[in-house]
Amino acid sequence: MKKxxxxxxxxxxxxxxxxxxLTIVYIVDEIASNMNSSMQPYVLIDLxxxxxxxxxxxxxxxxxxxxxxxSIPGYCFMFLTPFYxxxxxKWGRKLFLIINTTMMGAGLLVCxxxxxYYLYVVGVMMVTFVQTNDMQVMYIMETxxxxxxxxxxxxxKAIALAGVSLIGVCRKYFYDPSVISSxxxxxxxxxxxxxxxxxxxxxxVKETPVFLKHKNELQENKEAKKExxxxxxxxxxFKYIWKNKQMRSICFAGFVFCLATGITAYxxxxxxxxxxxxxxxxADIDLFMIVYPFINAAVTFVSGFFSDKLGRxxxxxxxxxxxxxxxxxxxxxxxxxxxxxxIALGYGIFIGGLWxxxxxxxxxxTGESTPTHLRAxxxxxxxxxxxxxxLAGIILMVVGxxxxxxxxxxxxxxxxxxxxxxxxxxxLMRNVKETNGTDLSSMEDL
Numbered sequence: 001m002k003k004x005x006x007x008x009x010x011x012x013x014x015x016x017x018x019x020x021x022l023t024i025v026y027i028v029d030e031i032a033s034n035m036n037s038s039m040q041p042y043v044l045i046d047l048x049x050x051x052x053x054x055x056x057x058x059x060x061x062x063x064x065x066x067x068x069x070x071s072i073p074g075y076c077f078m079f080l081t082p083f084y085x086x087x088x089x090k091w092g093r094k095l096f097l098i099i100n101t102t103m104m105g106a107g108l109l110v111c112x113x114x115x116x117y118y119l120y121v122v123g124v125m126m127v128t129f130v131q132t133n134d135m136q137v138m139y140i141m142e143t144x145x146x147x148x149x150x151x152x153x154x155x156x157k158a159i160a161l162a163g164v165s166l167i168g169v170c171r172k173y174f175y176d177p178s179v180i181s182s183x184x185x186x187x188x189x190x191x192x193x194x195x196x197x198x199x200x201x202x203x204x205v206k207e208t209p210v211f212l213k214h215k216n217e218l219q220e221n222k223e224a225k226k227e228x229x230x231x232x233x234x235x236x237x238f239k240y241i242w243k244n245k246q247m248r249s250i251c252f253a254g255f256v257f258c259l260a261t262g263i264t265a266y267x268x269x270x271x272x273x274x275x276x277x278x279x280x281x282x283a284d285i286d287l288f289m290i291v292y293p294f295i296n297a298a299v300t301f302v303s304g305f306f307s308d309k310l311g312r313x314x315x316x317x318x319x320x321x322x323x324x325x326x327x328x329x330x331x332x333x334x335x336x337x338x339x340x341x342x343i344a345l346g347y348g349i350f351i352g353g354l355w356x357x358x359x360x361x362x363x364x365x366t367g368e369s370t371p372t373h374l375r376a377x378x379x380x381x382x383x384x385x386x387x388x389x390x391l392a393g394i395i396l397m398v399v400g401x402x403x404x405x406x407x408x409x410x411x412x413x414x415x416x417x418x419x420x421x422x423x424x425x426x427x428l429m430r431n432v433k434e435t436n437g438t439d440l441s442s443m444e445d446l
Contacts, residue, residue: 014206018143019156021204022136025101026160028194029136031167032104032127035111035190037265038167038289041272042175042183047117053180055272061406064269068398070117074125078132078387082234085133085380089233089373092207092215093135093142098198100130105194112187132383134363138376141367142210146439147308150364154304154356161352162297166190168289177282210440214372237377246369249431251382254361255389257424261354262393263327263413266401267347270334270410277407279337287340288347295348296355303356311436312365316357317425323353324418331410354421361428362386368435375440393420 036043041060045053048063088096107126114120137153144152167186174185241247271288274280280288299322306315326349333343362382370378393416400412 015143017204018139018206019152021201022139023156023159024197025097025136025201026156027163028101028104028190028197029131029134030157030160030164031190032108032194033131034164034167035108035187036124036127038164038268039171039183039186040266040268042180043117043120046180046183047114047120053177054276055269056276056405056407061402064266064406065398065402067117067121068394070121071124072391074121074128077125077129078384078391081129081132081384081387082237082377082381084129085383086233086237086377088133088135088138088376088380092211093138093376094205094207096133097135097139097205098201100133100135100198101201102195102198103127103130105191105196105198108187108191108194112184112191132387133380134359134383137359137363138367138379139205139208141364142208142375142440146437150307150312150360150436151304153359153364154300154302154307157359158297158301160297161300162294164293164296165290168286168291168293171289172286210372233377234381237374237381240370240374240378241381244369245431246433247366247378247382249427250361250365250369251385253424253427253432254358254366254382254386256420256427257358257361258386258389259393259396260417260420260424261358261390262395262397263417264351264354265394266397266409266413267330269401269406270331270413271343273407273409274334274337280334280340280343284340284343288344291341291344292348292351295345296352297348299349299352300356303352303360307360307364308436311434312360312368313428313432313434316360316428319353319357319360320421320425321353323350323357324421326350326353327414327417331414335410358386361424365432365435368438368440369433372440 041055044050044060044063044067045055048059048066050057050059050063054060085096104127107123107130110123110126111120112123114123136156140153140156141149166189170186170189174182176182241251271280271285275282275285299319303315303319306318309315310318326346329346330343330350331346332338333346363379366379366382367375396416397409397412400416401409404412
């Protein structure tokens with residue numbers, strides 16, 4: 001049987017086109033992922049009819065609690081994530097890159113049309129279910145030269161994060177505080193973009209060379225297929241995680257670290273509370289929403305160079321420290337009225353470091369610690385585990401907000417973020433082996 005050409009990276013034109021397409025997909029992913037949290041106060045004020053639109057009111061705090069409770073059934077779909085992602089080990093990466101991107105756009109369209117919060121949650125669930133799969137990251141990991149893997153992941157993500165400023169631009173030009181339903185128009189352009197990019201990527205993207213090589217090896221060697229059980233699967237993924245000390249340690253560290261991410265669902269509540277308190281103006285918030293994605297992108301850009309140069313573990317510790325400094329600047333800046341540019345700098349540094357560490361642990365180190373026939377399945381399973389950590393962090397924030405009030409949610413976030421970040425880094429350094437430089441096409445259990 002004639003083998004397919006797996007080394008697509010030798011085709012420089014194709015590789016360039018692939019990276020461009022994956023970068024655009026990444027932009028859609030990041031915009032869709034950030035849209036709900038970016039527009040949260042305005043959605044809640046409209047759909048829950050908050051009197052006077054005051055985010056410091058008890059009604060707003062109650063709306064946050066109700067919205068979180070309504071969202072919990074959606075998080076239950078995370079248990080299906082490993083089963084869904086495992087299909088990429090059977091049917092390939094391309095199909096799910098297309099499905100996921102199109103679904104993100106469709107979910108945003110549902111949010112745009114939603115007449116009430118129940119249907120709005122359906123749209124958010126559609127986005128959440130597919131965006132945790134990060135198929136574009138797996139494409140880069142399985143296509144890029146190993147010595148540049150983390151750099152290409154961080155460069156493409158940095159460009160995508162800069163694209164999140166489109167939310168701020170749309171908010172500035174389409175959202176009118178005097179027309180409470182005008183938040184909907186912020187969703188429409190990203191929705192159309194997601195659907196168009198998902199369908200438009202069909203002729204431009206080929207299957208990854210690592211997957212094709214593994215597929216042909218299984219076809220040519222039935223014993224290899226029997227030995228490995230199958231091309232992935234959730235049960236096999238859980239078995240691998242349970243039996244493999246490296247993956248167990250990565251999952252535990254990732255879960256604890258993701259407990260620190262609860263604040264990212266409520267950062268606009270912090271800025272809106274500062275606006276209601278009179279320390280930040282609408283112009284400050286407009287500037288914040290447009291600028292912070294570029295700071296986030298800059299931190300994410302350099303994170304890949306740190307990761308390839310220092311190793312995954314040391315880079316994670318360094319980036320966690322950078323994130324902690326950024327969080328302090330953001331919280332104090334919003335509370336004391338330091339202006340839109342300062343809080344944009346702080347929040348951009350914070351989430352740039354935070355999500356770079358999360359991606360390194362949950363996606364990159366997991367992928368570099370797992371054989372090809374289980375890679376998508378194990379990454380999907382670990383994404384579910386880390387997602388449960390994020391959910392627990394969100395619940396912790398909501399419970400705390402109802403105790404201390406939405407005006408103090410910034411200080412609350414410090415208490416629920418920094419300890420988990422520190423603990424996760426201790427676990428990572430003590431229990432996880434370095435994975436930098438792993439050959440994905442030939443690796444077996446560590």
